[in-house]
Amino acid sequence: MAKIVIDGREVEARSDVNLLQACLEAGEDLPYFCWHPELGSVGACRQCAVKQYANAEDTRGRIVMACMTPVTEGAIISVEDPEAKEFRGEVVEWLMTNHPHDCPVCEEGGECHLQDMTVMTGHRERRYRFDKRTHNNQDLGPFVKHEMNRCIACYRCVRFYRDYAGGQDLGVFASHNNVYFGRHESGTLESPFSGNLIEVCPTGVFTDKPFSKMYSRKWDMRGAPSVCSNCATGCNTIINERAGKVRRTLNRYNDEVNRYFLCDRGRFGHGWVNAPTRLRSAGYVINGDMTPVPAQAALDHFGKIAASGRLVGIGSPRASLESNYALRKLVGAGNFSTGMAEPEHSLVKLAVSLLAAGPARIATMHEMEQADGALILGEDVSATSPRMSLALRQIKRTAFNKAADQARVPHWMDASVRTLGQDTISPLFVVSPTVTDLDGFAQDAIRAMPEDAARLGFAIAHRIDASAPDVAGLSEAEAASASRIAEGLLAAEKPLLVSGLQYASAALLQATANIASALAARGKTPLISFVLPEANSMGLALMGGLSLDEIAAQTADATLIVLENDLSRRLDGAQFEALVGSAASLVVLDHSVTPTAIRSQVTFPSAAYSETDGTLVSAEGRAQRFLQVVYPDAPLQAGWRWIADMAQAAGLSHVQPWARLDDLIAEIAATMPVFARIPEAAPAADYELEGTPLRSQTHRVSGRTAIRANISVRDIPPPSSPDTPLHSTMEGSYSTDMPGTLIPFYQVPGWNSEQSLNRFQQEIGGKMRGGDCGVRLIDAAGGSGTFSSGIPEAFRARAGQVMLLPEARVFGTDEMSMMAQPIADRAAPAVVRVGGTVAEGARVRLSLGGEIFTVDAVSDPSLPEGVATCPPHMVSRSWSVPEWVSLEITAPAERVGTESAV
Amino acid sequence: MLGIIRTIWMTFLHMFHRNETVQYPDVKPYLSPRYRGRIVLTRDPGGEERCVACNLCAAACPVDCISLQKGEREGRWYPEFFQINFSRCIFCGFCEEACPTYAIQLTPDFEMSEYVRQNLVYEKEDLLISGPGKVHDYSFYNVSGLKIPGKNKGEAENEAKPVDIHALMP
Secondary structure, eight states: OEEEEETTEEEEEOTTSBHHHHHHHTTOOOOOSSOBTTTBBOOOSOOOEEEEESSTTOSSOEEEEGGGSBOOTTOEEESSOHHHHHHHHHHHHHHHTTOOSOGGGOTTTTSOHHHHHHHHHTOOOOOOOSOEEEOOOOOOOSSEEEOGGGOOOOOHHHIIIIIITOOSSOEEESOGGGOEEEOSSSOOOOOTTTTHHHHHSSSSSEEEHHHHHTOOOGGGSEEEEEEOOSSTTOOEEEEEEETTEEEEEEEOOOTTTTTTOOOHHHHHTTGGGTSTTBOOSOEEEETTEEEEOOHHHHHHHHHHHHHTSOEEEEOOTTSOHHHHHHHHHHHOGGGEEOSOOTTHHHHHHHHHHHHHHSSSEEOOHHHHHHOSSEEEESOOHHHHSHHHHHHHHTHHHHHHHHHHHHTTOOTTBHHHHHHHHTTSOOOEEEEESSOOTTGGGOSEEEEOOHHHHHHHHHHHHHHHOTTSOOOTTOOHHHHHHHHHHHHHHHHOSSOEEEEESTTOOHHHHHHHHHHHHHHHHTTOOOEEEEEOSSTTHHHHHHHOOBOHHHHGGGOTTSEEEEESOOGGGTSOHHHHHHHHHHSSEEEEEESBOOHHHHTOSEEEEBOOTTTSOEEEEOTTSEEEEEOOOOOOOTTOBOHHHHHHHHHHHTTOTTSOOOSSHHHHHHHHHHHOGGGTTGGGGSOOTTOOBTTBOEESSOTTOOOTTTTTTTTOSSOOOOOOOSSOSEESSSOSBOOTTSOGGGOOOOOBTTBOSGGGGGGGBSSTTSOBTTOOOSEEOOOOOOSOOOOOOOOOOOOOOOTTOEEEEEOOOSSSSOTTGGGSHHHHHHSOOOEEEESSOOOTTOEEEEEETTEEEEEEEEEOTTSOTTEEEEOTTTSSSSOOSOEEEOOEEEOHHHHHHHHHHO | OHHHHHHHHHHHHHTTSOOOOOOTTTSOOOOOTTOOOSEEEOBOTTSSBOOOOOOHHHHHOTTOOEEEEEEEETTEEEEEEEEEETTTOOOOOHHHHHOTTSOEEEOSOOOOOOSSGGGGEEOHHHHBOSSOTTOOSOOGGGTSOOOBTTBOTTOSTTEEEEOOTTOOOO
C-alpha cells in the first residue's frame, strides 16, 4: 500500500495499480473510457487526465493520464484542478463532435457510460458546427446490433474481442476520425463471447439485439440476481423483467467465478421463459394435446392416481436442489432417481468422488486465469463450458506477466505487456480427439482418441511421480508428449488439470485424478476441475439417487413423477417407451412442454428459474441461489410447492407444506450433512439492510399507475413472495454494501452504466463489499491421494465400423437455450464430421438408438480414419455417448439420383 | 358594528359591477395554445408518428401515468402501445418538456370528464393526432444518425457521406 494525496485528501492506494484505479477506489468521480478493469490501460482516449505535482512545493504541476501513471508513494495529484478539468472537458467535446443525436433511439440510453462521462465533465452544448462523420453498419448476426456512428474509438471492443477472447473476425479499419470497428464484411460474429461487446462498449455501437426486440430502459426494469442454468459452470447473472417478461440477462460480478464476462449461451439463452412452449396451467394430455384444467382438479386427479400404488420419482439435474429434495422426500430415497441415465450417472458420481477424495483443490475460474500451467485432457471445454474456456485463454497472461515483471512493466500496462509477451509460450496443453478453440493458445495441442488421451494422462502421471502406474505400449510420439507435458506441469507453481464428461470416459477422469495425485506427491499444489453436463449435476450427485436405468426396474405399476426432466433426451426410443409404458401413470412437473410432458396423464406447470428462488450447485461445488424476478400468475409455482400440494392431495402426511423457501432450505441443511452450508449461499428472505428489505426496482421506474390500466384502472397491491429477500417494488434499501448475492442492478449516483460496479467492490477486481457469492460444499481431501490403475486399451479402429464421438457445441446441443430464438438462430445445422475424405455434398446414413438418420457429411482431416463426430441431441434426440456405428456414405451424385427418383 | 355595515355596503356596490359569470359551456373561455390540457401525440411533417418510444415522458411523469413499449419498423422506433391513465394525470407538462422529438404535447382542451374511470385510460389510437401540433417543421430523424426508409446514412442534417473504410487515403 502507498499513501497518495488526492486534492489534499490523503488516501491509501494499492501500489500495483494505476492512478485511475486508485482514484476510483478512493471514490473520486474521474471519467474514463478505454481503461477496463479486466483489459488494462492503453491510454487511447485521454479522458482520465489529472494533475500530478512533483512535491508539496510544486504549484504548477503537469497533466498526466491517470490510467497510464503508476501509483507511487507520496504522489500528489489533483482531479479537481481547473486545468485538468478543462482538459477533460475538451477531450469529451472532441469525442462528441461526431456523436449522433441518437440517445432517444439508442438502446444504451439511460445506462450509457458516454452519457455519464459527458455529464460528469460538464459538457452540454455542441459548439462544433460542421458535418458529422458517418458510417454504414453491418449485420453482426442474431446477438449484436451494430451502429457505428456512435463510436468514440476507445478500442475496447477489439481489445476484448481479439486480445482477451481470441476472436479473429472483428477488427479495426481505416484511420484517424474514420476508424471503423467491424468485420471485413457483414456476417455473424464467430466468437461465442460476442455478447460481452454490449457491456464492454462504453456507448451504443454494440447493443443487445434480442433485448432491442423487447426493449425497456434500465430504470424501468426490475432486476434480480440469478445463476445461469445453461451449463454447469454456474456464472452469476442479473435478469431484468418488465411487465411479466424477462427482458435480458446481464453479467453479475463474482470475483471467483465469472467476474466481468459471460458467454453468449448464458447471455442470450433465457428466451425460453417467455416462449409459447411454456406450460402455464395444469393439464391433461388428451390425444397428444395438452388440455388445460384447473389446478385443484389436476391435484384431485393425482390424489386418486397416487392412492392406487407406489410413487416413484425422477429428479433432474436442471431443477433446483429444493425441488429435487422435495420429490425425494415425497417418494422416499429408495424410489428416487437423479434423472441421469448411464453412463452419465456413474460418471458424475465418479467425478464428485474423485474431487472430494483427491489432493487437488477444485479450481475457481479466477484461479484458472492465474494458473501458470494447465492440461486439458479429453474435453472440448470451449464447447462444454464456454466461460471456463475464456478463463483458460487468460493463462497466456501469466506468461506475459512474467515477461513484464522482468522488464519491470506493471501488469495493467496492457499494450506493453502484450508486446513483451508476444514471444512467450503459453503453458497450456490440450489433448482432445477434435480440434478445439483453445488449440491456438496452447503450447501443445495433441489429437488423441478418448482412450489414448486417458493413456497419455496415466503416462504423464507416471512421469511426474514414478509410483503412479505406467502405461505399456505407448508409441514413441506419445511417450515424448507425455514427458513434455509432465515437465511443463512440474515447472508450474499452480498446475491446473481440466477434464470432463463429454466423451463419457471414466478413464479420462481417473487419469486426471492420477496426475493431480502425482503432482501433489511431488510437492505441488495442483488445481483440478471437471466439466459436468448440467446446471445442477453436482447437486444431484451429492444428493444421491438411482440412475434412470436402475429406476426402470421399479416403475412397474407405480405412479411415476418426473420433475423438470425430459427423459426423451436421456433414453432412446425403446428405453423411453419401456420406462413410461411400465408405469401405471406418468405425472410430469415441468416449466416447458417436452416430449415427456406430452406422454403424461397429468402435468403441473412449475416456475422457471426467473419465477422462483432456488439453489444450484455448480461443477465447482459452489451452491448458489437464484432469485425470482417475475411474479407469475397462478397456478405457476415452484416445483417444491407443487410437490407439497401433491402430497396433500394424496393424503401423504410425511410431506408437510413448507411455508417459506427458507424452511425447506433449513430442512435440507439439517437432514443432509453435505448440504449443511446451503443456507449460507444467500441471505434469508427476512434479510434487511438499514431496517428495510432490499428493493428490486430503481427509484425512477415508470408507469406504475398506467402499465396495467388497459386491464383495470384500479390499483392493485404490488406482488410479493415469502421466499425472496428482494421487495418487488422501488421501496426498500439499496446500497453499495449490499450482499453480492442480492444485487438487483448496478447503479450509483452519476454512474448509470454497469461500470458503476467499481463502487460495489472492496477494490477493483477484488471482492464485493457486501461479501462473497455462494458457498463451496466440497473441497479436496488434501494429502497425497491415491492412484487408479484402470488404464484402458489403446483405441483401435474397427473394420466396417466407425467410432462416433459426440461433438459438443456452444449453440445447439443444450436443451433449454435452444428454446430461445436467438440461440436457435445462431445454431448451425447438424453435420456428421467424418475422418478421411468425403465428397462435398455427401450425406451419411446412420443408426442411433434404433432409428435411422440421414445427415449431411463433412470431411474433417483432423480426425483419424474410422472416426466421426456428431452433435449430441441434434440428430438423434437421445444420443450423446460415443458409440460404434456403421456409416453409410451417400455420394452427392447418387443422392441427386435418388431424390429425383422419389 | 361598523364592520357589518361596511360589508353590506361592499355587497351593495357589487350590484353595479360587470358580471363575472361565464356562460360555459355555451361560451367557451379563451385558453392560450400553451395551456396544459389533454395530451396528444403528434406526427412529423412527413405524416409519420413522431414518438420514438424513448420512455423519457414516462420517466419524467411524477404520477407514473404513462406506459409504453418500444417497437421497431425498418429502423424507426415507435410505440407498440402508448397508454396514459388520465385519471391519474396532473397535467404538469413534464412529459412535453422531456420529449426529445416534440411528439407528446399538451393542448388547450380540458373537457374530458367521464362517468366511468376506466374510460380515462387513453390508448395510442386516442392520443395520436394527424398533424404536427405546436411545432410545425421538426422531424427527429432528420437530425439523428439512424438509417430509416427514405434517409440513408449521411443524409441527415450536418452529416458527411459515410466513410469508405476500404479507401487507402487518410
